[in-house]
Each structure stands twice: as structure tokens, then as C-alpha cells.
Amino acid sequence: MQNKEKNNLIYKFEFINITKKFLNGKIVANNNINLGIEPSKVTALVGENGSGKSTLTSILFGLYKQDTGEIKIDGKVCDMYQSGAAKKHRIGMVHQHFHLVEKFTVLENIILGQEELSISLDEKEIHEERISQLEEKYNSFFYKNKSKKEQFEEYYNLKIILRNKRFLRYRNKLNISKIEQKIKNIENSNKLKYKISKTKKEQKINKIKQNLKQEEKSRESLNLEILNLEKEVLKLKTKSVLQIEELRKELDFLKIDLKTRNSSKYGILNYKKYYQRFEAITQRYGINLNPDQLVSKLSVGDRQKVEILKTLWVEKEVIIFDEATATLSIDEINSLLSLIKKLKEANKTILFISHKLQEVKTIADNIAILKKGNLIALEKNTKKITIEEIAKMMVGTKVILEFKKNSPIEKKLLEVKNLTYITKKGFKAVDNISFDIKEGEIFGLAGIEGNGQEEIFNCIAGIKKPTKDSIISFQNQNIKDFKIKTRNQFISHIPIDRFKHGIIADRSLAFNSIITNFNDQKFAKFYFEGKKNQDNYKNPKGKNLIINNKAIYDWTDKLIKKMNVDGANNLNIEIRNLSGGNQQKFVIAREILKEHKLLLAGHPTRGLDIKSIKHIYTEIINNSPKKATLLYSLEISELISVCDRIAILYKGKIVNIIDPRNYDLNKISKMFVGEV
Numbered sequence: 001m002q003n004k005e006k007n008n009l010i011y012k013f014e015f016i017n018i019t020k021k022f023l024n025g026k027i028v029a030n031n032n033i034n035l036g037i038e039p040s041k042v043t044a045l046v047g048e049n050g051s052g053k054s055t056l057t058s059i060l061f062g063l064y065k066q067d068t069g070e071i072k073i074d075g076k077v078c079d080m081y082q083s084g085a086a087k088k089h090r091i092g093m094v095h096q097h098f099h100l101v102e103k104f105t106v107l108e109n110i111i112l113g114q115e116e117l118s119i120s121l122d123e124k125e126i127h128e129e130r131i132s133q134l135e136e137k138y139n140s141f142f143y144k145n146k147s148k149k150e151q152f153e154e155y156y157n158l159k160i161i162l163r164n165k166r167f168l169r170y171r172n173k174l175n176i177s178k179i180e181q182k183i184k185n186i187e188n189s190n191k192l193k194y195k196i197s198k199t200k201k202e203q204k205i206n207k208i209k210q211n212l213k214q215e216e217k218s219r220e221s222l223n224l225e226i227l228n229l230e231k232e233v234l235k236l237k238t239k240s241v242l243q244i245e246e247l248r249k250e251l252d253f254l255k256i257d258l259k260t261r262n263s264s265k266y267g268i269l270n271y272k273k274y275y276q277r278f279e280a281i282t283q284r285y286g287i288n289l290n291p292d293q294l295v296s297k298l299s300v301g302d303r304q305k306v307e308i309l310k311t312l313w314v315e316k317e318v319i320i321f322d323e324a325t326a327t328l329s330i331d332e333i334n335s336l337l338s339l340i341k342k343l344k345e346a347n348k349t350i351l352f353i354s355h356k357l358q359e360v361k362t363i364a365d366n367i368a369i370l371k372k373g374n375l376i377a378l379e380k381n382t383k384k385i386t387i388e389e390i391a392k393m394m395v396g397t398k399v400i401l402e403f404k405k406n407s408p409i410e411k412k413l414l415e416v417k418n419l420t421y422i423t424k425k426g427f428k429a430v431d432n433i434s435f436d437i438k439e440g441e442i443f444g445l446a447g448i449e450g451n452g453q454e455e456i457f458n459c460i461a462g463i464k465k466p467t468k469d470s471i472i473s474f475q476n477q478n479i480k481d482f483k484i485k486t487r488n489q490f491i492s493h494i495p496i497d498r499f500k501h502g503i504i505a506d507r508s509l510a511f512n513s514i515i516t517n518f519n520d521q522k523f524a525k526f527y528f529e530g531k532k533n534q535d536n537y538k539n540p541k542g543k544n545l546i547i548n549n550k551a552i553y554d555w556t557d558k559l560i561k562k563m564n565v566d567g568a569n570n571l572n573i574e575i576r577n578l579s580g581g582n583q584q585k586f587v588i589a590r591e592i593l594k595e596h597k598l599l600l601a602g603h604p605t606r607g608l609d610i611k612s613i614k615h616i617y618t619e620i621i622n623n624s625p626k627k628a629t630l631l632y633s634l635e636i637s638e639l640i641s642v643c644d645r646i647a648i649l650y651k652g653k654i655v656n657i658i659d660p661r662n663y664d665l666n667k668i669s670k671m672f673v674g675e676v
């Protein structure tokens with residue numbers, strides 16, 4: 001399509017009557033959606049968990065095929081489900097969960113999978129043409145260049161002349177000696193005769209000698225000329241050798257390059273070009289990243305920049321940000337938002353999915369609101385609409401994050417003393433910290449991500465091993481070396497990374513409901529007929545294992561109801577089929593309802609809508625009496641609303657333990673950067 005025509009289009013792409021159902025039509029994820037996305041603008045897609053945001057973007061990205069309806073891109077109907085369609089139409093996605101190779105550098109991650117794009121068909125032709133040019137130049141270097149040829153001819157001619165002259169001189173010399181001999185003979189035989197002819201002969205000798213002298217002179221000048229010529233030829237030769245060598249190198253490189261680029265398995269990467277491109281893109285968008293840094297060493301915010309660079313590298317025109325700010329700190333969110341502004345200025349069309357309405361309002365030109373699979377509003381006047389109004393449209397009621405807290409009692413349940421955690425590379429991520437959590441207390445861990453909160457949390461959960469002298473005492477027993485299985489008997493754990501530690505994605509809801517308490521006798525009992533040994537457990541027919549399916553299904557049902565988990569009509573569906581937020585709600589329900597004395601809640605509201613957030617914290621607070629609760633979140637405003645005390649972490653140390661009722665956000669954010 002001509003650019004001019006393209007510029008006149010109102011929409012970069014359109015969803016037209018899109019409907020998508022799952023589970024034989026029982027779940028309507030998208031219901032007849034009609035939505036046009038304007039070019040070079042940021043359109044936010046908001047809605048409750050399970051309202052159909054991911055399904056809609058997945059259809060655009062070609063991961064799902066819509067049941068009915070069509071998608072138009074640049075005014076043309078496109079089958080996005082066709083393999084490679086998203087790539088062809090330059091649509092990229094930045095996910096909440098990064099797809100990066102930890103052991104590769106930033107640049108390696110960016111070019112991974114895009115290597116073949118470094119040589120297009122056109123480029124290949126240019127390469128091949130250049131090779132044949134070079135070959136020709138190389139082969140005919142001496143022969144084609146006329147002036148050089150002439151010089152060579154001249155050089156050889158001169159050599160021939162010189163040889164002739166030498167011969168002449170030799171002959172003359174021979175002549176002289178012959179004549180002298182003759183003279184002598186004459187002298188000896190006939191002195192008289194000699195006397196007469198002497199003068200004549202002497203004259204002849206003199207003449208010959210004179211000739212010889214002249215001969216000598218011209219020989220010298222000839223020699224000089226030859227010497228100069230030889231010098232020149234040498235110079236020419238050296239220069240040519242260098243030139244030839246360079247040409248040969250270039251030729252060899254291009255040949256290997258071409259060969260390897262055509263092969264799918266091995267390849268030589270044109271790093272010079274990649275670095276130049278990296279420099280150009282990062283400068284253009286003001287992204288500060290070292291191309292040689294290992295991804296494993298990057299902060300979450302920088303990793304996300306790598307994800308964004310991946311889309312810019314292949315010049316995507318549409319970029320979908322799918323809950324991209326969920327794992328970012330405040331500073332990182334701000335830097336992402338300003339980067340999105342730059343992308344917009346560079347005419348990228350942005351689809352921005354987020355549950356954080358404050359940032360949606362800051363960045364979006366248009367806000368599309370989904371509810372239960374329907375598009376219920378497309379708000380274009382984003383300056384006027386308030387966050388509360390958006391939230392109300394999304395969830396149907398006004399939601400305020402205020403809670404009535406319980407009062408903890410003085411009895412300490414958890415005592416952490418001198419906790420130190422050193423990473424495999426010797427970095428002290430947690431540096432000798434101590435705190436306690438009382439019965440009924442909700443204790444928060446706050447700080448900018450990467451200051452030790454996650455490690456403290458994981459040491460208590462048993463995922464990470466602290467140093468020997470660390471003490472994690474629960475009800476006066478040091479549990480530091482307890483296995484996770486033993487901890488599970490009294491600890492409930494909502495993991496920070498629910499996909500890694502919280503669920504088994506391709507197992508059913510029922511299966512996932514018992515993965516942290518499968519030892520509970522009410523779900524399954526081992527029945528031993530013979531001697532108790534390992535074989536009893538491995539009995540292939542399962543004779544000795546009695547599973548109480550009814551108890552498991554009842555339990556699963558209870559979890560779903562407790563947290564209003566959406567999309568869970570069938571308890572045997574794989575948990576991956578739930579929306580991200582609903583998977584999270586399922587895990588939270590399991591851990592809160594499971595018997596426990598200590599609740600570890602890591603980012604429990606990540607990726608959740610405001611109504612679910614309210615629901616979850618209400619449950620956590622209602623669950624807290626008689627237990628200790630450790631809450632780790634990057635959302636400081638949520639910690640302030642929910643916690644009784646908050647530890648602020650900076651560089652692996654606790655800089656302060658605060659009572660959130662007596663602190664304001666300003667003071668806390670100063671502590672985040674070590675200014676106590």
C-alpha cells in the first residue's frame with residue numbers, strides 16, 4: 001500500500017465482530033468485539049481478570065483463531081492465524097514474563113532468531129555481484145591495467161638491451177686483447193714493421209679504447225635506469241601484493257559469509273553491523289544498555305528493555321505491552337512510560353494492557369474497556385475521565401483499597417536473626433538482618449526490587465539456603481534446615497513466581513489444588529499390604545494408594561468459590577486455560593484455605609484487577625488472626641493499606657521498620673534509596 005493511502009487510514013488495525021469461545025462454547029472470552037486501533041497512538045485495554053484482554057491480543061498475534069469475525073490491518077482483511085502473519089504485519093509483543101536467555105548477552109538475545117534477517121534476498125544478490133566483481137579484479141589485476149603492463153614491457157626490453165650491451169662490451173674486450181696480442185707478435189717478429197705500423201695500430205687501439213669508454217658510460221647510465229625501474233617495479237609489486245591480499249580477504253570473508261548465512265545451522269554473525277544497529281536504535285529511543293552485558297546480571301527493568309529492543313530490532317509497527325509493568329519498580333515504570341511516548345512519536349501503534357489504572361491514564365490516548373468478553377466502552381477523552389470512573393466501569397462498583405485491620409498480639413511467632421544469604425557468585429544479597437512477626441501480624445517487605453526482599457522471602461520459604469549462622473525460628477524452633485515438604489505442614493506459600501513454583505500448568509485444576517498438601521490424608525492414603533518399602537509406592541496398578549476423588553473435587557470447588565475464580569467450569573481442565581489473574585486467584589485460595597500457621601505471600605496481587613485485589617487482601621486480613629503473615633510486594637500503597645509493620649530494605653539490609661500509619665509515601669521513597 002502506498003504511504004499516502006496508508007496515512008489516510010483511520011485505523012492501523014481493526015477487530016471486526018470478533019467472537020472467541022472456549023470449552024465447546026461454555027466460555028465466551030470475546031463476544032462480537034468491534035474495535036479500531038488508531039495508528040501512532042497508545043490504546044489501553046483494561047478489564048477485570050478473565051474479561052478477554054489476552055484472548056483478543058492473542059487473536060491479533062495469531063495464537064488463537066477467532067470463531068467469527070475478521071481482522072483488518074492497514075485496511076485489508078488479514079488471516080492472522082496463518083503462520084508468520086504477525087511477523088509479516090510487523091506486530092510485536094512485550095510480555096510480562098520475559099523470553100530471554102540468561103546466559104546470553106543483551107545483543108545476543110536481541111539477534112537470537114533474527115540472524116537470517118541480517119541478509120535479505122536483495123542483499124544476497126548484491127553480495128554475489130560484489131564477489132564476481134572482486135574475482136575479476138583479482139584475477140586480472142596485472143593484465144588488465146595497461147600502464148602497468150607497459151612498464152613491465154619496458155623493464156624487460158631494457159634488460160634485453162643491457163644483456164646485448166654486456167655482450168658487446170665483452171666482444172670489444174676480446175677484440176682489444178686480440179689486437180694487443182697481435183701488436184706484441186708484430187713487435188716480436190718484426191720490429192721495423194712494427195715501427196711503421198705502430199702508430200697506426202696505436203691509433204686503432206686508442207679508438208677502440210675510446211669506444212669502450214663510451215660504451216662503459218652508456219652502460220652505467222643504462223644500469224642506473226634499470227635500477228630505478230627495478231625500484232619502481234618493486235614498489236608497484238609490494239602495493240599490488242597488499243591490494244591483492246586485501247581483496248582476497250574480503251573475497252574469502254564474503255564467500256564464507258554467504259555460505260554460512262544460507263546454512264540454517266551454523267553462521268558467522270556480522271557483529272560490526274549489529275553493534276552499529278544497536279547503537280543507532282538505543283540512541284534513537286534513549287535506551288541505556290550495554291550490549292555486552294549478560295542478561296542474568298540485568299535488573300527486571302533492563303530485561304524488559306531488551307524485550308522492547310527485540311521488537312525495535314525487526315522494526316515492528318505495532319507493539320503490544322501485555323501487563324508489562326506488573327513486575328517493575330516505580331522508577332522502571334516511569335522509564336518504560338517515557339519510552340512508550342518515544343515509540344509513539346516514532347509512529348509505532350501501541351496496545352497497552354494493564355491493571356494499573358494510574359499509568360493507563362498517564363499514557364493512553366484511548367482506553368478500551370472489556371467486561372466479561374464484551375467491549376463496554378471506548379474512552380477517547382482520557383484527560384477527563386477519572387481512575388475511579390474507569391474502575392467502576394470495569395468492575396461495576398466503586399472500589400476503595402481501605403481495610404479494617406486486626407490487632408496483633410505480642411507473642412512472637414516468627415523470629416529471624418542474623419539472616420545472611422550469599423549468592424553463588426559471592427554477592428551478599430541479604431546482609432545480617434533480624435526481625436520478628438507476631439501472632440496476628442501482617443509484616444511487609446518493601447524496597448526497590450533487587451534489594452534483598454525476594455531472597456529473605458525465599459530463605460523462609462525454603463527455596464534459598466541462608467548461611468550457617470542464620471536463624472529462622474518459628475514457634476521457638478529453628479526451621480532453617482527444614483525441607484520444603486516439612487515446612488509445608490505449617491507454612492502456606494503464595495510464591496513470587498506462580499508459574500515456576502505455584503502451579504503445574506498442564507495439569508488439571510483438581511491436581512493443582514493439592515500439590516502443596518497431597519500428604520493430607522483426606523485426599524489420598526497409602527495402604528500397605530506387605531512390608532513397608534519403596535515398591536509399595538511404585539505399585540503400577542495403584543492398588544495400595546487410595547485416592548479420595550470426591551474430597552479433592554469438593555476441595556477444588558471450595559477454592560474456586562472462595563476467590564471467585566473465573567473460567568473454571570470444569571475441574572478437569574488444565575490450569576493453563578484460566579486467565580493469568582484467575583490462576584493467581586486459584587493459588588491464593590489454595591494457600592489461604594490450607595491449614596497453616598505462617599503465610600508467606602509474594603506479590604499476591606500481581607496482574608490482578610482492583611476488585612480482585614480488594615478481595616484478596618480482605619481474605620489475607622481475615623486469615624491473619626492466630627497466624628503470622630509475611631507480605632512481599634512492590635506496591636508500596638498496598639503494603640501501607642494492609643500491613644501492621646513494614647521493613648524497608650536497601651542493599652540487603654533493613655534500613656527501617658516502620659508503622660505505616662505514621663509515615664507518608666515521600667519519606668518511604670527516600671528510604672528506598674538509602675536516605676533514612
Ligand SMILES: Nc1ncnc2c1ncn2[C@@H]1O[C@H](COP(=O)(O)OP(=O)(O)OP(=O)(O)O)[C@@H](O)[C@H]1O
Nearest residue numbers: 022029049050051052053054055567577578579581
Ligand atoms: N485456552 C483456553 N481454554 C479455556 N478457556 C480459556 C482459554 N484461554 C482463555 N480462557 C478463558 O477465557 C476467558 C478470558 O481469558 P483472558 O485470558 O483473555 O482474560 P484476561 O482479561 O486477559 O485476564 P487476566 O487479566 O487475568 O490476564 C477466561 O474466562 C479464561 O478462563
